[in-house]
């Protein structure tokens with residue numbers, strides 16, 4: 001039985017741009033009727049070039065901004081934050097990690113406090129239990145007890161992203177929305193963070209919505225891909241479908257923008273796998 005963690009039907013989002021002193025206000029249709037769904041334990045990738053509406057959709061799914069119209073369901077519950085304030089429990093279940101961990105971490109807050117604060121606000125745990133939980137979480141993301149008392153500026157970019165992931169996971173969410181989580185990192189560090197995310201997904205049965213403009217990043221981690229273009233979905237399918245046989249011209253353009261070697265490598269690997277299966281091995 002499928003277990004849908006998040007789904008949207010005909011989600012739209014308009015932004016009204018003020019027109020200046022005499023001009024008329026203008027409407028930007030950032031999302032023009034998006035359908036999506038993601039099953040428990042799976043990763044849905046949202047890809048597309050800058051301005052296509054990826055972050056707008058990510059902010060709607062994480063209840064930061066309301067949709068203009070359309071139906072959003074999280075864990076089977078209809079969510080419309082413009083009409084009803086989501087419960088604390090609803091908010092706990094859906095967390096987000098942004099591209100720039102430096103911008104999203106308070107520079108004056110020690111890592112220990114970053115992790116224990118949500119526990120203090122949302123649980124009845126004692127101070128020592130909160131501390132233990134924060135230490136466990138640091139370990140899960142590949143950091144250690146020595147990092148507990150440090151401030152964000154004392155970490156590398158990759159370590160800061162580990163802290164942001166730890167903070168997002170501290171309340172045991174079911175859905176993690178990752179908005180370009182590795183785009184600001186060096187390639188080798190990107191791979192480490194992607195591996196960490198894959199391990200955490202298995203260990204904690206997490207569902208991911210992974211936003212990226214970079215197809216070579218999502219190919220590591222996603223099950224399904226949704227390609228967006230100017231606020232619309234122009235292609236969707238499983239990873240293998242989209243990588244082996246991109247249908248839409250725009251998706252082909254996206255592939256052309258990622259290093260060729262990567263695509264050739266994946267095609268060769270998939271072809272070898274299919275040949276093995278065909279040979280019954």
Ligand SMILES: Nc1ncnc2c1ncn2[C@@H]1O[C@H](COP(=O)(O)OP(=O)(O)OP(=O)(O)O)[C@@H](O)[C@H]1O
Pocket residue numbers: 015016017028030048049050051052053054055056057213
């Ligand atoms: N707060 C806002 N007010 C007005 N327009 C906005 C606002 N936020 C986004 N937009 C517009 O909505 C469209 C989609 O923006 P969005 O940030 O969702 O794109 P994106 O796919 O995340 O791009 P990027 O890859 O650059 O992060 C763009 O045209 C953008 O200019």
Ligand SMILES: [Mg+2]
Pocket residue numbers: 054055056179
């Ligand atoms: Mg964005």
